[in-house]
Amino acid sequence: MMHWDFALILIFLGLAVPWLGRRRIRQLLALPQTTKMDRLALYASTIAFQWLAAAVILWRTASHGIPAARLGLAIPQPRLTYEVSIALAAPILANQISSLRRLVARPAEIQGIVPQLALKIFPQDNLERLIFFALAATVAVCEELIYRGFVQLVFESLSGGVVAAGIVGSAAMFGLAHLYQGRKGLFTTSFLGLLFSIIRAWTGSLLAPLVAHFVADFTIGLMAPSRLRTAMASHASAGTRGLS
Numbered sequence: 001m002m003h004w005d006f007a008l009i010l011i012f013l014g015l016a017v018p019w020l021g022r023r024r025i026r027q028l029l030a031l032p033q034t035t036k037m038d039r040l041a042l043y044a045s046t047i048a049f050q051w052l053a054a055a056v057i058l059w060r061t062a063s064h065g066i067p068a069a070r071l072g073l074a075i076p077q078p079r080l081t082y083e084v085s086i087a088l089a090a091p092i093l094a095n096q097i098s099s100l101r102r103l104v105a106r107p108a109e110i111q112g113i114v115p116q117l118a119l120k121i122f123p124q125d126n127l128e129r130l131i132f133f134a135l136a137a138t139v140a141v142c143e144e145l146i147y148r149g150f151v152q153l154v155f156e157s158l159s160g161g162v163v164a165a166g167i168v169g170s171a172a173m174f175g176l177a178h179l180y181q182g183r184k185g186l187f188t189t190s191f192l193g194l195l196f197s198i199i200r201a202w203t204g205s206l207l208a209p210l211v212a213h214f215v216a217d218f219t220i221g222l223m224a225p226s227r228l229r230t231a232m233a234s235h236a237s238a239g240t241r242g243l244s
Contacts, residue, residue: 018179025180050142071149072206085208096219118224140214147174148200167197
């Protein structure tokens with residue numbers, strides 16, 4: 001049986017979150033450029049929203065007597081969990097660095113939605129980087145609780161305890177939440193969501209996907225802006241020389 005409050009949360013996550021995300025990103029992309037206040041306001045509002053969503057989920061699950069451990073807020077297999085955390089975070093870090101290098105090597109592709117988002121919303125000075133660190137940590141903790149904790153548990157429970165149902169349902173909802181990144185972003189985040197959900201089911205803990213999630217977001221947020229701008233400047237300069 002589905003609790004009414006759980007149903008409302010799933011509807012909000014599946015419909016409202018993707019729509020709100022796409023609307024906000026379209027507004028940002030429509031701006032010729034973002035200001036420092038635009039970026040800080042985005043960081044602050046996202047942090048507030050994420051913690052509010054996580055708090056509501058913790059409140060409603062506690063009211064139904066669901067222990068925190070069932071949401072992945074435990075480490076039942078410490079050694080396995082720590083080893084998997086390292087084994088997952090390391091290739092995620094390497095992939096982010098490699099992807100950025102490939103993108104910088106092909107400046108013409110920087111016009112895509114994700115690179116343009118990076119140029120407009122990622123931090124550009126030390127204060128912004130500090131707040132972005134808090135944002136990346138918040139998103140890692142809260143989204144893992146929401147999708148790998150709550151959503152995965154609900155879909156698994158609805159299927160009568162079928163672990164695969166929880167994994168697939170969680171990955172699909174996670175992908176929808178990142179619909180603003182376009183079709184490629186939807187595919188990528190759905191794949192990562194599937195991987196993270198499998199590991200959460202295997203270890204019984206959110207720790208490994210949480211660490212990997214933070215590493216992925218903070219690494220690209222820290223490195224992308226300056227490198228993308230340098231690549232675009234070099235590309236523009238080369239184009240100018242070609243016309244002369």
